[in-house]
Amino acid sequence: MxxxxxxxxxxxxxxxxxxxxxxxxxxxxxxxxxxxxxxxxxxxxxxxxxxxxxxxxxxxxxxxxxxxxxxxxxxxxxxxxxxxxxxxxxxxxxxxxxxxxxxxxxxxxxxxxxxxxxxxxxxxxxxxxxxxxxxxxxxxxxxxxxxxxxxxxxxxxxxxxxxxxxxxxxxxxxxxxxxxxxxxxTIPKFALPKGYSTQWVDKTGASESSESETIIALGGGVHKKEDIALFAKTAQKLNATLMCSRALVDRGWLPRKDQIGLSGQTVSPKLLITLGVSGSLQFLAGTEDVKRLCAVSLDENAAILKVADCPIVGDMYEIIAEIDKALS
Missing domain, CATH: 3.40.50.620 (HUPs)
Structure with missing residues (x-):
């Protein structure tokens, strides 16, 4: 020392x-x-x-x-x-x-x-x-x-x-x-049990998603599972990765590897667009290194609007339709 x-x-x-x-x-x-x-x-x-x-x-x-x-x-x-x-x-x-x-x-x-x-x-x-x-x-x-x-x-x-x-x-x-x-x-004290084996599980996509430059994150404001395809289409046009809050993982609509937050991924894109995300501390814990945050929510009191660089009070479906139209 x-x-x-x-x-x-x-x-x-x-x-x-x-x-x-x-x-x-x-x-x-x-x-x-x-x-x-x-x-x-x-x-x-x-x-x-x-x-x-x-x-x-x-x-x-x-x-x-x-x-x-x-x-x-x-x-x-x-x-x-x-x-x-x-x-x-x-x-x-x-x-x-x-x-x-x-x-x-x-x-x-x-x-x-x-x-x-x-x-x-x-x-x-x-x-x-x-x-x-x-x-x-x-x-x-x-x-x-x-x-x-x-x-x-x-x-x-x-x-x-x-x-x-x-x-x-x-x-x-x-x-x-x-x-x-x-x-x-070194020689560890622990001895492997007889017949011990390890198995690799493919988790392809988790780290790549969290390292994308542009991310669109969906929250509980998504009406039904089938609507995710609509937002995925827009994300593809923006060359963005589609991720989500815990709400959609709990519903079984998206896998946990795509979740942002304390129990999911920590992300650091240049731009994060959230749609229908309330902005719990659990979610925000995974966004501390985001360079620019654009948040869309119908709830004008949503916590995420208070921390967003670009807060938008509005219908996420209408806004994504306008974005999709502009991109076309």
Whole structure:
């Protein structure tokens, strides 16, 4: 730990995708570094992988972290939570961090919850903001009660304080600090049961949808399932991706991979057009990095109209018909 940093450090669980740092991990690292600077704490990272590619190693060097511990093992080619937690727990025992941060991804949630249970501490999932309070407890902010309120949570006594974070688009690291990389070839304690196998499930489309430059999002204002084809046609003309709020997923009209919000995708398009979306905190949590928001709603008191760059009170069917006519 650097000489001028005396408080317990922060540890980031770094996640990768396709041999690069996961976009959510980039934002988690940025948040951790900001917390570290403001509270004079060292910030470390731990990355688990089968092999460290030169490109990934170079990316890690520019994260701004004090040091990244890379644990290598062939078993890490597949995501097996118990193996990951074994190795992370060793790192926690060595560093004794006050805070452990992970991505609010399926992998991050699985690892953080098992780690919290082993260490007999708490974990706050899907945080949207973090800061230290006057007593240096980590103040963890997240939507609650279906996204209707923002709850502020602390872990008063147990340590480390563990949280998973949601963020949007990847940004480039701008730190001038060169991160030290320490590589360890490790052997996890967990032994695979006899006959254990992994199965890959095709989720094609989820990440591509959330990364589109233009997105049209449908909400509860859609009258019937058959109407979705009408909006899909307009989206195609605009070269936009069609997504939705939780309301349409709950009705079974669109798949969860197309959902925007706390329990769906975090999006960061240049333009998001919402049609018939009320704008719950649950939905808005997935739109924080949207560059421009155009919202259409019949309800002039809809929450989404208050945050939209271009709020329109009107019938979504009439407006989409006018757009379609103009495009033709």
């Amino acid at each position: 650097p000489d001028n940093l005396h408080r317990a450090p922060i540890l980031v669980l770094i996640q990768t995708v396709e041999n690069t740092i996961h976009p959510v991990s980039v934002k988690v690292i940025e948040t951790a570094c900001s917390l570290g600077i403001n509270d004079k704490r060292a910030v470390y990272g731990v990355l688990l992988c089968k092999a460290l590619t030169p490109d990934l190693k170079n990316r890690l060097k520019h994260t701004g972290l004090a040091e990244v511990f890379v644990c290598r093992n062939n078993l890490l080619d597949s995501f097996i939570p118990e193996i990951y937690v074994d190795l992370i727990e060793e790192c926690v025992e060595d560093l004794k961090p006050d805070v452990v941060l992970a991505c609010a991804t399926p992998e991050g949630r699985a690892v953080s919850s098992i780690l919290a249970a082993r260490l007999k501490t708490g974990v706050t999932a899907d945080c949207t903001a973090l800061c230290f309070d006057s007593q240096r407890h980590l103040l963890q902010t997240r939507p609650a009660y279906g996204g209707n309120i923002m709850a502020e949570i602390i872990t008063p006594t147990a340590r480390p304080q563990i949280a998973t974070l949601r963020f949007g688009a990847e940004q480039n690291f701008c730190s001038e600090i060169t991160t030290k990389i320490t590589i360890k070839d």
